[in-house]
Amino acid sequence: MTRSKTGPVLTASDYQHLARELVDADVWDFIEGGAESERTLRANVSAFDRLRLRPRVMTDVSTVDTAVSLFGAGHRTPIGVGPTAYHRLVNPEGEVATARGASAVGALFVVSVFASRSLEDIAAASDGRLWLHLYWFRRREVMTGLIRRAEDAGYTALVLTVDAPRIGRRWRDMRNGFAIGGDVAAVNIDAAVMALTHHSDVGHSAIADHAAQSFDAAVTWADLAWLRSQTRLPIVLKGILTAEDAALAVEHGADGVVVSNHGGRQLDGAVASLEALPEVVDAVAGAIPVLFDGGVRRGTDALVALALGARMVLLGRPPLWGLAAGGADGVEGLLRTTTDELAHAMALAGRPRLADLDRSVLRARPGGEL
Ligand SMILES: Cc1cc2nc3c(=O)[nH]c(=O)nc-3n(C[C@H](O)[C@H](O)[C@H](O)COP(=O)(O)O)c2cc1C
Ligand SMILES: CC(C)CC(=O)C(=O)O
Numbered sequence: 001m002t003r004s005k006t007g008p009v010l011t012a013s014d015y016q017h018l019a020r021e022l023v024d025a026d027v028w029d030f031i032e033g034g035a036e037s038e039r040t041l042r043a044n045v046s047a048f049d050r051l052r053l054r055p056r057v058m059t060d061v062s063t064v065d066t067a068v069s070l071f072g073a074g075h076r077t078p079i080g081v082g083p084t085a086y087h088r089l090v091n092p093e094g095e096v097a098t099a100r101g102a103s104a105v106g107a108l109f110v111v112s113v114f115a116s117r118s119l120e121d122i123a124a125a126s127d128g129r130l131w132l133h134l135y136w137f138r139r140r141e142v143m144t145g146l147i148r149r150a151e152d153a154g155y156t157a158l159v160l161t162v163d164a165p166r167i168g169r170r171w172r173d174m175r176n177g178f179a180i181g182g183d184v185a186a187v188n189i190d191a192a193v194m195a196l197t198h199h200s201d202v203g204h205s206a207i208a209d210h211a212a213q214s215f216d217a218a219v220t221w222a223d224l225a226w227l228r229s230q231t232r233l234p235i236v237l238k239g240i241l242t243a244e245d246a247a248l249a250v251e252h253g254a255d256g257v258v259v260s261n262h263g264g265r266q267l268d269g270a271v272a273s274l275e276a277l278p279e280v281v282d283a284v285a286g287a288i289p290v291l292f293d294g295g296v297r298r299g300t301d302a303l304v305a306l307a308l309g310a311r312m313v314l315l316g317r318p319p320l321w322g323l324a325a326g327g328a329d330g331v332e333g334l335l336r337t338t339t340d341e342l343a344h345a346m347a348l349a350g351r352p353r354l355a356d357l358d359r360s361v362l363r364a365r366p367g368g369e370l
Contacts, residue, residue: 009325012297012318015334019090019324026176027089031320034264035168041264043272044295050368051274051304054361056350064343064352070289070312071157071234071255075129076106077339078354079302081331082258082293082314083133083159083238085114085207088184090324093117098323099126101331105339110159110314113146114186123153131157133238135164138216140226142189147231149188158231159258163239165217167208168266179206224252236291239266241276243283250287257284258291263316274305281309299341306354307361 003009004018020028034041068078081102088094095117102109103126110131111122123130132150137143147158172178179200180186186194196210227235234255240246241261249257259280261270273294281290292310296302302313315338322334351357 009333010337012321012334012338015318015321015325015330018326019321023090023324026173026178029172029176030089030170030178031084031317033170033172034268035170035266036268037171038264038268040261040268040270040272044261044264044274045297046295047272047274048295048301048304050365051362052365053300053303053345053349054363055348059350059352061347061350061352064346066339066343066346066354068312068354070108073129073156074106075108075312077335077342078306078310078312079296079335079338079342080108080129080312080314081110081319081335082260082316083110083112083161084316084320085112086116086180086184086186087320087323088116089181090320091327093327094184095122096125097328098319098331099123099130100328101319101322101333102129102335103127104328104332105335107335107339108312108314111155113188115188116184117187119146119149119155119188120153123155128154128156130155131159131236133159133161135161135211136216136219136223137193137214139193139214142193143227144230146188147233151231151233155233157234157236157255158227159236159238160227161238161262162219163241163260163262163266164211165215165219167205167211168262168268170205170208170265173205173207174203177202177204177206221248221252224254228253238291238293240280241271241273243279246280246283246290250284254288256289256291258293258314259310260293260314263294274308277305277308277310296338299338299343300345302338302342303345303349303357304362307357307359309359 066077095115099122108129113134132155177200180197236256237254238258240257259277289311291312292305293314305313322330
């Protein structure tokens with residue numbers, strides 16, 4: 001077990017405290033921060049406090065099964081690593097260490113298009129549960145090149161993030177003049193395309209300036225047909241928060257959606273992820289899997305999202321805390337801890353299989369709503 005100066009590392013919050021000591025202040029702000037006044041960032045976490053669990057008893061919980069399959073592939077836990085950019089900001093091995101940690105627990109790892117290690121090196125370190133995340137670049141050949149490489153390296157799905165036609169106004173990054181430091185880079189994309197990300201200018205976020213230059217903000221639902229024509233891999237849309245968009249995603253042939261507000265980093269004031277989950281699940285009505293991210297910090301949070309209809313839960317910041325605190329072992333420890341907490345909660349809630357998790361597990365606190 002990992003130990004810190006103050007005792008054993010038992011929870012995601014313990015990893016967070018360890019990581020904070022080790023990460024440069026501007027990088028810490030980049031990781032922890034959200035858009036503008038960070039209302040949505042806070043709401044993502046506090047939304048879980050409004051629900052209570054309704055445990056059932058005497059249901060034989062002698063074995064608890066957390067295995068789940070998606071698009072024909074098995075995962076040992078429904079808790080995966082969501083796409084986050086530039087893992088080398090917190091550990092020299094970067095995404096290669098993350099892949100090793102995720103593989104050790106049989107968890108999905110969604111690799112960011114802004115990964116700081118090559119897609120091929122990450123694949124070589126993984127036991128194969130990898131998806132590739134994409135933004136929609138103005139230069140579509142950047143996307144097609146990445147898709148070919150991901151297919152060749154054995155990535156099994158694409159995650160297109162649709163909530164970032166531009167990057168949210170992240171005041172911390174703007175004040176810090178945050179830019180990506182010299183020896184860290186988005187190595188899977190042509191350096192000329194990424195040049196602006198290294199340009200520090202107080203009052204500006206370099207990653208926001210880069211996105212304004214290179215992301216295609218004109219994309220509409222009709223464009224999805226082009227992406228569909230480029231690959232046979234399942235396409236999952238990340239950043240869906242409404243029933244309307246969930247229905248459009250199904251109509252336009254998406255293979256899955258991720259209910260997400262990008263960890264409160266895009267539209268400040270947007271609905272908390274957890275609040276949006278029921279309407280998206282209802283609108284999709286079982287047609288495609290619904291995944292979830294935002295504010296999951298404990299196994300019981302994952303249990304709540306799964307009970308509301310998520311098939312899988314992704315973590316954004318917590319794996320970065322694990323990676324900063326302990327490299328591959330830290331990622332493994334963080335994911336194992338959170339999965340163990342989930343299994344424990346399933347046993348004590350009297351629901352030993354993921355299929356047993358439904359809305360009957362939950363009730364709103366008095367005065368609240370589901
Ligand atoms: C440092 C950092 C980098 C991120 N990079 C990306 C990214 O490249 N693409 C993306 O779709 N989402 C990105 N996200 C958002 C996460 O995928 C995820 O939606 C969010 O962090 C989930 O919330 P959580 O941190 O509360 O778990 C990033 C988040 C953080 C904290
Ligand atoms: C480099 C950024 C554009 C990655 C991202 O999506 C984020 O920081 O939230």
